[in-house]
Structure formats: structure tokens, C-alpha cells
Amino acid sequence: MNPFTLSRLHARPLVSVLVANYNYERWIGRALESLLAQTYPHWEAIVCDDGSTDSSQEIVASYANRHSRIQLRTQPNAGMASALNTAFRGARGELVALLDSDDEWLPGRLQTVVNRFHRTPQTGTVTHFVRAVHAGGHTLKPIHPRHLDSGWLAPSMLAGREPGLPPCSGLTFHAEVARRIFPLPVQFRRCADKIAQDRAALIAPVSAIQQALSLYRLHGANLTGLNGPCTLAELESNFVFLEQLWADRRSFVHAQHGFLPDIRPWRDIESAHLQLARRLFTGEPHSADYLSALTSPLQRQIWRLLLALPAPAAQAALRLWWSENAFKRLFRNSWDSLRQPA
Template structure:
């Protein structure tokens, strides 16, 4: 399979920003203000309010009345994918960026991303790290995700390597790729950005910026943003989402590359760590095969030790490993400090 070819980005491309909003009146104004503070001025924002029951629409309408670059679109509640699809219909830019309505961009975000597209003319997707913060603005995690992949990722994805890509507010698509990414399947009421990033990485190379360029707000409505599924119920729900993602991926590859990949590879290799967690919760045999499928020796050793522990202890250890907590932050910050050059 070969990557799609994209046209070269002009010197001053228009960036179309898509925002899906549902009951985030508390945050959406900050998101819009972060656009207005961008050092790069050539942008437009389409904000689709997804049937909010708070005062979101009035808040967005007020900004729209004062700034012609901000466009309010409304629909009945239909979920994130439908809202992004609706917003995309009015996108006119060479580049298409996503911003969660509870997140904010740092002032140089757009300029840095535009520069990256111009420096990487084959890129169909530019990503960057985000900085996770609490609802009150206090720092939670200085850089997320820890690994950002770049280059032509499609062959590795099809072989079962989960790509290192950021959440919604760290994604910008070349319009030549966005036209194939959208519309997103409307049944993805949540996590539609995962579908968008997955599709884009299967079409064209990715250029990555390791520096955090947005604030990723973690609050009561999205507490799983930095945590893995730490209960069997949460794990099964996550597998349900992944099954839908894999079915969409298979159909997407067939439509755009002409062959249907094997979903079993993703279930057994891409999600080997999740399969091991299921074995940990249920006590079922057969973990050895998934242990060998893990991509690194460190992960294999860590999971081997975890599976050797008594199950109650292993459950608590997994929760510490996969959830955001003080112990984890202290270890991460100390590790980052040790890795800094002298």
C-alpha cells in the first residue's frame, strides 16, 4: 500500500477549525479565546453545538457576533462524530484542525503547525503533544502522549502496532486527506477523534511536534482521558469501542487501498496489553501468547511480574500503573529530570 499524495501548502493557508460542543458552556469561551490569541491570524472556526441544554449556544453566539471568523452551527444531540461532520461541511481551508471545546491552544499552536506542513510537504496529518491540566488550570501531566509516532505509519498499524497519536486538540489534517477522513461514522458519539486520526494515518505520512501546543483539560466529565480501563466492566466497554474502530478501519482500508486486512492481528497484537488485563481480571488461562506479542522487552517483563502477583495485589498495581495518581506523577517527573542533559 502506498501513501496518498497531497498538494503543497501555500505560504498563508486558511486553517478551518472544527469544534464539537455539548454542555461545555463553562469552557467553550476559553477555547474560542485561545483561537483569538493565536499568533497566526488566518483561521476560521466552525463550532457545532450538539443540542446543549446549558447556555453554550448563547455563549458561542456572543463570540460569533463579535468575531466573523467564529461560526455557530446547531443540531439536535447526535454525538461527537455527527457534530464534527456538520462543522466540516462549512470548512474552506487548506488545513483542518480539531479543538475540543473544553481545551485551549497555546498562542503559537497554529503558526507552528503551519510551518510543519510547509517543512513536510508529504504530510497529510500534523500532530503535537498536549499538556494535561486540571479543571482549575493546575498542571497534571507536562506532555501527553509520551510517544508520538511520525512518518508513514500505515504498514505498522496493519501489523498490529498501535500508533502514538495525540487526542483531538493535537490533530491537524491536510484538506486533501480530510476529504477522505470525513464524514466520520455517526455511531461514534464519543471518541470520534480516534477514528479521524486512525483514518488519516492510513492515508498519508504523519509529521509530529513533540512540544506541547495545547492544554488538555481533565475534569469530571472526562476523567478517563489519561487513564486505562482499571475494571473488567471498563475494559469490556473499551473492547466494544475497539471492535467498532477495527471494523471501520477494515472497511476504510478496503475502500481506499483495495484489500481487507485481518482484524485478528489488531485484537491479538495491538491490544495484547488489554488482553492481558482481561486475563488478570478473569483468571482465565492463555496469557502467555499475549505476553510474547508485547512490543518491548520492558513491557513483557513488567506484565510477567504483574501476572505472577496474587490477583488482589495485581489489581491494585494495575490501577496504580494505568490511572493518573500522585505516585505516578512523582516517578514521571523524576524520570524526566534525570533524562535532561547536564
């Protein structure tokens, strides 16, 4: 299984920015202002309003009327994947970037990403950290996720290792990769960026910029966030999503590379944390293989401790571990400050 060969970009490639919006009147203007503040000028933005019932559509229209680089597309509500598909149909750029309508890019984001594509010409996806912020703007997490992977990730993905990749606003694709990953399956009304990043990493190498170049805003209306599944219902919802993701991954690999991968490593290794968490909530026996599937010795020790605790204590400890909270922020920020060079 080899990556596809990609064409070289022009010196100043046009970047098509895809924005899916639904009822984010409070944030969409800030997202578009962050685009207008970019130091790299060669971009176009295609915003698909996914049937908003608030004033989002009017706000985007006012920007489109004043700025020719911003376009508005509208559709009845159909979910994130469908909205991104609609936006992508209007894309003309050599690069395709995703921007969540409640996020913001820092001013040098596009220039830094374009520079990275030029330095690594066979890269299919450039990623970067995002800074998780509260609705009011204060930092919840300086970098998210905790690590980013680079290189040709497909072999390790097929072996069951979930790669370190950022959410929507940290993703930019070479257009030749984007044309292979779009259209996205419309059943993914949420987390469509996960499908896009998953597919892209199976096409060509990833290059990660090790700095936060966007603000990832967490607020009450978010469909996703920093928390893991901490109830049985949330766990079961995650398993449903993963089964859909794996089915799409399998058919995508078959379509792009001509073979059907084995799904068992994904169930046994990629979902090991969730399988162990299910044990905490149901009391059902678990296979020792799930513990051995964890790559970190520290995580294996934590799970052994959790599984040895009485169920109420274990569930409370899991919520502390997998939920964003003030204690974790204090510990994480203190640890990160200690790791900074003097």
C-alpha cells in the same frame, strides 16, 4: 499500500478549526479565546453545538456575533462524530484542525503547525504533544502521550502496532486527507477523534512536533482522560470500542486502498495489554502470545509479575499503573527532570 500524493499548500493557507461542543459552558469561552490569541491569523472556526442544555450555545453565539471568523452551527444531540461532521461541512480551509471545546491552544500553535506542513509537503497529518492539566489549570502531565510517531505509519498499523498519536486538540489534517476521512461514522458518539486520527494515518504520512502546543483539560465531565480501563466493565467497554474501530479501519482500507486487511494482528497485538488485563480480572487462561506481542521487554516483565500475583494484589497494582495519581506524577516529573540536559 502507498500514501496518497497531496497538493502543495499556498503560502498562507486558511485553517478551518472544527469544534464539537456539548454542555461545556465553563470551558468553551476559554477555547475560543485561545483561538483569538493565535499568532497565525488565517483561520476560521466552525463550532457545532450538539444540543447543549446549558448556556454553551449562547456563549458561542456571543463570540460569533463579535468575530466574523467564528461560526455557530447547532443540531440535536447526536454525539461527537456527528457534531464534527456538521462542522466539517462548513470548512473552507486547506488545513483542518480539531479543537476540543474544553481544551486550549497555546498562542503559537497554528503558526508552528503551518510551518511544519510547509517543511514536509507530503505530510497528511501534523501532530503535537498536549499538556494535561487539571480543571484548575495545574499540570498533571507535561506531555501526553509519552511518545509521538512520525512517517508513513500504515504498514505498522496493519501489522498490529498502535501508533503514538495525540488526542483531538493535537491533530491537524491536510484538507485532501480530511475530505477522505469525513464524514466520520455517527455511531462513535465519543472518541471520534480516535477514528479521525486512525483514518488519516492510513492515507498519508504523519509529522510529529515534539513539543506541547495545547492544554488538554481533565475534569469530572470528560468522556476520556489519562486513565486506562481498571475494572472488568471498563475493559469490556474498551473491547467493544476496539471491535468497532477495527471494523471501520478494515472497511476504510478497502475503500481507500482496494484490499481487505487481516484483522487478526489487531486482536493479537494491538489489544495485547487489554487481553492480559482481562486475565487479571477473570482468571481465565491467557495465550503466551499476548506476552510475546508486547514490544517492550520491561512491559513483558511487568506483566509476568502481575500475572504471578494473587488476583486482588494484581488488580490493585494494575490500577496504580494505569491510573493517574500523585505517586506517578512525582516519579514521572522527577524522571523527566533528570533527563533534561544540564
